[in-house]
Amino acid sequence: MKKTLIASAIAAATISGTALAQESNMPTVYGNIQYAVTYSDVEGGANGLDHRDNGSTLGILHDHEIAPGITGFFKIELEGINADDKANSSGIDKLDEAYIGVKGDSFGQLWVGSDDSTYERAIDTIANFYEAADLSIGGSYDTGEGDLVQYSTPSFGGLTLGAAVQVNGDGTPGGKSYPYQLAAIYAVDSLELAFAMDSNDGTTGYSSNGADINNENTYGLRGTYDAGDFSLTGEYQTRKDVGDTYGVMGVYALGANQFALSYEMFSSDVTGGADSDTVTLQALHNLSDNMYVYFEGYLGGGDDGAYGVPTESEASVAAVGAVYYF
Numbered sequence: 001m002k003k004t005l006i007a008s009a010i011a012a013a014t015i016s017g018t019a020l021a022q023e024s025n026m027p028t029v030y031g032n033i034q035y036a037v038t039y040s041d042v043e044g045g046a047n048g049l050d051h052r053d054n055g056s057t058l059g060i061l062h063d064h065e066i067a068p069g070i071t072g073f074f075k076i077e078l079e080g081i082n083a084d085d086k087a088n089s090s091g092i093d094k095l096d097e098a099y100i101g102v103k104g105d106s107f108g109q110l111w112v113g114s115d116d117s118t119y120e121r122a123i124d125t126i127a128n129f130y131e132a133a134d135l136s137i138g139g140s141y142d143t144g145e146g147d148l149v150q151y152s153t154p155s156f157g158g159l160t161l162g163a164a165v166q167v168n169g170d171g172t173p174g175g176k177s178y179p180y181q182l183a184a185i186y187a188v189d190s191l192e193l194a195f196a197m198d199s200n201d202g203t204t205g206y207s208s209n210g211a212d213i214n215n216e217n218t219y220g221l222r223g224t225y226d227a228g229d230f231s232l233t234g235e236y237q238t239r240k241d242v243g244d245t246y247g248v249m250g251v252y253a254l255g256a257n258q259f260a261l262s263y264e265m266f267s268s269d270v271t272g273g274a275d276s277d278t279v280t281l282q283a284l285h286n287l288s289d290n291m292y293v294y295f296e297g298y299l300g301g302g303d304d305g306a307y308g309v310p311t312e313s314e315a316s317v318a319a320v321g322a323v324y325y326f
Helices: 004-013 015-024 118-122
Strands: 028-042 047-053 057-067 070-079 094-104 108-114 148-152 159-166 180-188 191-198 218-226 230-239 243-254 257-268 276-288 291-302 315-325
Touching (some): 057 094, 118 159, 118 180, 118 191
Antiparallel strands (some): 028 047, 028 057, 028 315, 057 070, 070 094, 108 148, 148 159, 180 191, 257 276, 276 291, 291 315
């Protein structure tokens, strides 16, 4: 599951709980169970129905005043529950986020650990919006979510600057490296504009043991217009000798319902590489302050071989899911 929607929902649901926790200096415990049933079909290839845990998590967060105007904070979020498969589940066995930091109105926020990266938060919002996200097309950037030192400035008349460096030590596969990211986000009235880059200097992708595609920088642009119940987002991301990613998404909220429609496209610069595109539709209904259900449909196209079948170029996914969070 992509984290944007559920993270926002949890944050909204725990505001009052966080305030109470601060008064008693107790941490806030939060969590969610996420189920999804998907049917996927690749033209000329595999198809089938799948019941899955879609990213259930359990987390703890806390903050406290170190000095007037300075707050210390921490967060740890664990996943890997596999709520749909008791026989093969070993319980909570995977880290999603874990970091500590300090923040203040005058100097911004500094934090260290595993978290969504500066580039990902600034630019790659469409692929991270959807719940199932089976055919979503994210940007081609490699700096991972672990071993990060990140900093975000206060807002200067609507302008916020961000930076991150990943510290890959001698024991990291591929050796020592310090890939970095830079971002600038400007918000005025209903419009938000963002620019970011990722140096891709490391040798591990997303803090795993996978090798980088190349050492070229990734650059991204995003614009979001928010008109209350309706928002429109456009994205462009590029990396030399890899390809360009384009995306546009509209989201409309109507009472307890949310509807989203997007188009994403990847144009490959690799010899023999396949271009691909995805149209995604979401209909989501909030049953209560702690539970929602959704339907998502994905239709993928592109060049032959884009989905693993050399002579075909179509794939589709239908997903129905439910999330309970506290």
